[in-house]
Amino acid sequence: MASGEWHCEKRFKNESFRNEDENVLETGCLSIIVLGASGDLAKKKTFPALFNLYGKGFLQSDEVHISGYARTKISDDELRDRIRGYLPQSKEDAEDVSKFLQLIKYVTGSYDTAEGFQALDKAITEQEISKNIREGLSRRLFYLALPPSVYPQVCKMIKSYCMNKSDLGGWTRIVVEKPFGKDLASAEELSSQIGELFDEPQIYRIDHYLGKELVQNLLVLRFANRLFLPLWNRDNIDNVQIVFREDFGTEGRGGYFDQYGIIRDIIQNHLLQVFCLVAMEKPVSLKPEHIRDEKVKVLQSVIPIKDKEVVIGQYEGYKDDPTVPDNSNTPTFATMILRIHNERWEGVPFILKAGKALNSRKAEIRVQFKDVPGDIFKCQKQGRNEFVIRLQPSEAMYMKLTVKQPGLEMSTAQSELDLSYTQRYQGVVIPEAYERLILDTIKGDQQHFVRRDEQKAAWEIFTPLLHRIDDGEFKPIPYKMGSRGPVEADELLEGAGYVQTHDYIWIPPSL
Numbered sequence: 001m002a003s004g005e006w007h008c009e010k011r012f013k014n015e016s017f018r019n020e021d022e023n024v025l026e027t028g029c030l031s032i033i034v035l036g037a038s039g040d041l042a043k044k045k046t047f048p049a050l051f052n053l054y055g056k057g058f059l060q061s062d063e064v065h066i067s068g069y070a071r072t073k074i075s076d077d078e079l080r081d082r083i084r085g086y087l088p089q090s091k092e093d094a095e096d097v098s099k100f101l102q103l104i105k106y107v108t109g110s111y112d113t114a115e116g117f118q119a120l121d122k123a124i125t126e127q128e129i130s131k132n133i134r135e136g137l138s139r140r141l142f143y144l145a146l147p148p149s150v151y152p153q154v155c156k157m158i159k160s161y162c163m164n165k166s167d168l169g170g171w172t173r174i175v176v177e178k179p180f181g182k183d184l185a186s187a188e189e190l191s192s193q194i195g196e197l198f199d200e201p202q203i204y205r206i207d208h209y210l211g212k213e214l215v216q217n218l219l220v221l222r223f224a225n226r227l228f229l230p231l232w233n234r235d236n237i238d239n240v241q242i243v244f245r246e247d248f249g250t251e252g253r254g255g256y257f258d259q260y261g262i263i264r265d266i267i268q269n270h271l272l273q274v275f276c277l278v279a280m281e282k283p284v285s286l287k288p289e290h291i292r293d294e295k296v297k298v299l300q301s302v303i304p305i306k307d308k309e310v311v312i313g314q315y316e317g318y319k320d321d322p323t324v325p326d327n328s329n330t331p332t333f334a335t336m337i338l339r340i341h342n343e344r345w346e347g348v349p350f351i352l353k354a355g356k357a358l359n360s361r362k363a364e365i366r367v368q369f370k371d372v373p374g375d376i377f378k379c380q381k382q383g384r385n386e387f388v389i390r391l392q393p394s395e396a397m398y399m400k401l402t403v404k405q406p407g408l409e410m411s412t413a414q415s416e417l418d419l420s421y422t423q424r425y426q427g428v429v430i431p432e433a434y435e436r437l438i439l440d441t442i443k444g445d446q447q448h449f450v451r452r453d454e455q456k457a458a459w460e461i462f463t464p465l466l467h468r469i470d471d472g473e474f475k476p477i478p479y480k481m482g483s484r485g486p487v488e489a490d491e492l493l494e495g496a497g498y499v500q501t502h503d504y505i506w507i508p509p510s511l
């Protein structure tokens with residue numbers, strides 16, 4: 001069944017709708033099972049996020065246990081040692097770290113045979129019993145920190161052997177990572193395979209950009225501020241850029257990356273989710289289904305990407321990685337323009353840009369406003385108003401304004417209204433994206449997860465272009481490591497109407 005049909009028929013059964021007060025945490029034994037526990041994501045992100053939740057009291061020792069599962073034959077202690085290096089190292093944290101690590105047990109097994117999953121189920125059940133919970137009154141969260149190729153078989157095994165077995169209560173949920181498929185057909189096939197085993201409210205398609213502080217702020221910013229409501233449209237906004245840059249290459253992940261490329265790794269998911277939140281209409285309410293309905297609508301309003309509005313690149317040295325084929329056509333850089341056919345955005349280019357091995361590491365949204373009509377100050381030479389939302393590093397938002405240059409003369413200058421988080425929210429620790437999202441999965445809140453029809457609409461946008469790149473019809477332009485990427489990308493931006501402000505550099509305020 002297509003997810004659109006699903007959410008019409010079953011939306012009122014959605015677990016996320018069960019309670020108006022969605023922040024109430026349930027009690028009872030909580031089992032968190034990290035599949036692929038031996039891998040990169042698990043040690044760098046999943047276990048550290050669980051540690052942070054433990055440290056903040058969201059995971060209580062008397063009701064939580066954590067299992068790692070993978071094929072690699074290691075002991076509980078060996079897994080703990082692998083994780084330890086990614087947890088806080090200070091003396092003050094030592095006790096918490098050691099108590100947290102004691103919650104973790106490891107089960108080894110394959111991803112497609114009954115024995116491993118029966119052993120896993122036995123281990124979970126023993127833990128549930130040891131925490132004095134009757135079978136069934138328990139919550140089982142399976143985090144698939146695994147390559148998507150094994151999702152179907154792993155889901156089948158979970159469904160056959162590891163479900164929470166009673167009707168008395170509790171739940172079983174699965175978290176799946178991106179990239180979810182490689183194109184529209186493979187993503188839909190994956191969705192159907194998993195959809196036959198689990199209902200949509202049990203499936204959490206994670207995109208960690210949705211857990212970033214300033215991405216979560218977008219709805220508040222747009223819909224809780226009168227200031228922005230009348231401005232956020234084609235009458236006032238000239239162009240929007242959503243940019244991801246990394247100043248390092250694929251670094252040991254070349255084998256994985258080469259199968260996917262920058263469009264599947266970053267643009268189709270992370271940047272497109274940000275795009276949705278910038279461009280979508282106001283949802284009826286903050287209920288997950290209402291928000292996701294609006295995201296789907298704006299995705300469906302995107303018109304096919306034109307070849308002349310795409311630039312792809314590959315950094316020099318990418319193919320030196322022995323896991324990357326010598327004739328690889330995989331882009332490590334892409335800039336493209338998305339255009340939305342609706343009343344609000346007709347004619348406004350949304351420029352999505354992502355690249356590895358560039359000259360800086362940052363992610364930001366840059367909303368550039370139109371020129372002032374009848375400009376009596378000649379401010380155009382200073383540049384346009386821009387509203388910049390810096391997602392990382394140094395979270396901030398600032399509005400570039402033209403002001404009178406302080407002094408006796410009447411001249412204008414470009415300045416800014418600045419909300420820099422380190423300065424404004426001193427002492428506030430911004431939670432890691434994964435921490436927030438794992439907590440949401442425990443609470444049953446799907447607002448920040450990707451729904452099946454959203455995933456489908458996202459693949460519909462990029463699949464034709466991706467197929468042309470895969471077929472070698474589009475060739476990436478070489479660029480130097482540490483550069484801005486191909487110059488053709490800057491030319492595309494200029495052609496789309498973006499006016500770069502020269503001689504202005506935003507300097508994050510220091511404390």
Ligand SMILES: NC(=O)C1=CN([C@@H]2O[C@H](COP(=O)(O)OP(=O)(O)OC[C@H]3O[C@@H](n4cnc5c(N)ncnc54)[C@H](OP(=O)(O)O)[C@@H]3O)[C@@H](O)[C@H]2O)C=CC1
Pocket residue numbers: 036037038039040041042070071072111144145146147148149150177178179
């Ligand atoms: N690493 C990262 O920074 C990020 C990763 N992701 C996504 O998270 C998921 C996991 O990523 P990551 O941890 O980097 O991946 P890994 O390559 O480290 O794989 C995780 C584990 O899966 C098992 N595995 C690897 N390849 C296969 C295979 N072909 N068949 C069966 N099992 C396999 C291995 O465990 P064993 O052999 O012990 O069973 C491995 O330790 C992926 O979907 C990835 O796209 C998303 C965002 C960031």
Ligand SMILES: O=C1O[C@H](COP(=O)(O)O)[C@@H](O)[C@H](O)[C@H]1O
Pocket residue numbers: 208246265266363
């Ligand atoms: O999903 C991915 O994200 C990281 C970048 O994440 P960030 O939170 O550090 O911005 C990227 O390096 C990786 O290639 C990609 O798979």
